[in-house]
């Protein structure tokens with residue numbers, strides 16, 4: 001168990017006997033988080049279409065904010081002056097912020113990576129910016145993030161071995177600079193394991209970063225276009241390298257199936273835009289697979305989205321009503337479908353936590369897949 005300020009930061013509570021799955025608890029500046037957990041994505045200090053009360057009623061324990069977006073607009077100094085991100089957005093639970101690295105590579109109009117940092121043009125107004133490892137920590141400390149991520153070097157799927165080596169070496173050097181820049185010790189600082197699709201580089205990245213004694217370890221650069229079996233293979237190679245005393249976070253993943261498979265391999269934390277983005281597109285997750293609400297078959301369907309779901313939407317509204325709202329572009333539909341999808345993800349994580357505690361994880365996983373294969 002790692003300790004900071006006398007407070008246990010991560011506790012492993014129990015392990016499944018037939019799986020790498022485990023139950024744990026994160027103790028953070030704004031409260032505790034039961035793991036395995038899923039973090040809804042609140043890019044611009046808002047989980048799209050949902051209020052903090054909605055998130056709590058869906059069972060969310062911790063949310064994710066995007067450093068890149070908040071740095072550009074409204075600016076971390078302003079949020080800091082106004083009392084920090086929690087106060088600014090009215091969410092009192094834990095928050096993890098990413099480093100902005102992934103967004104620089106994927107959203108910025110121009111991106112030049114040098115040893116000092118990353119230079120880029122804002123996707124909003126084209127203005128020129130430079131993020132360094134030190135500035136990324138300064139931004140996240142101004143936001144007051146319970147868990148901060150260091151600036152890392154992301155590479156595209158299909159990158160060469162040499163590119164992967166260079167990226168992982170710079171990622172380690174930048175992690176050291178981030179750790180040296182940290183002033184607020186009550187906030188956790190994770191490291192991000194890179195190494196592309198090369199198992200030996202993944203192990204090397206993990207070992208270099210473990211030597212730094214960070215507060216937790218994230219696995220970055222997966223779910224970037226590789227086949228799912230490659231993702232699980234890399235995960236299976238790198239996960240055992242990380243000692244049990246550290247929380248393990250698989251970044252940007254994924255579908256309900258991905259979550260179940262990754263928990264099976266011992267992952268503790270997840271984030272993904274999928275439940276909220278899909279909700280806004282009318283794609284809804286259920287215990288029997290996904291449904292597309294605009295399909296004509298739901299026009300007169302008086303049933304809830306999922307008979308087993310206890311969310312506000314399923315307790316009060318029919319598929320027919322939700323389809324009507326969607327077809328009429330009524331704003332309410334974004335909230336109602338987002339509530340359902342986030343509730344579904346949180347319920348899935350709760351079911352996995354219960355299954356691990358009962359030491360029935362493989363049985364849970366078998367039933368999870370069996371149910372999805374049955375045509376409703």
Ligand SMILES: [Zn+2]
Nearest residue numbers: 309311314340
């Ligand atoms: Zn529901």
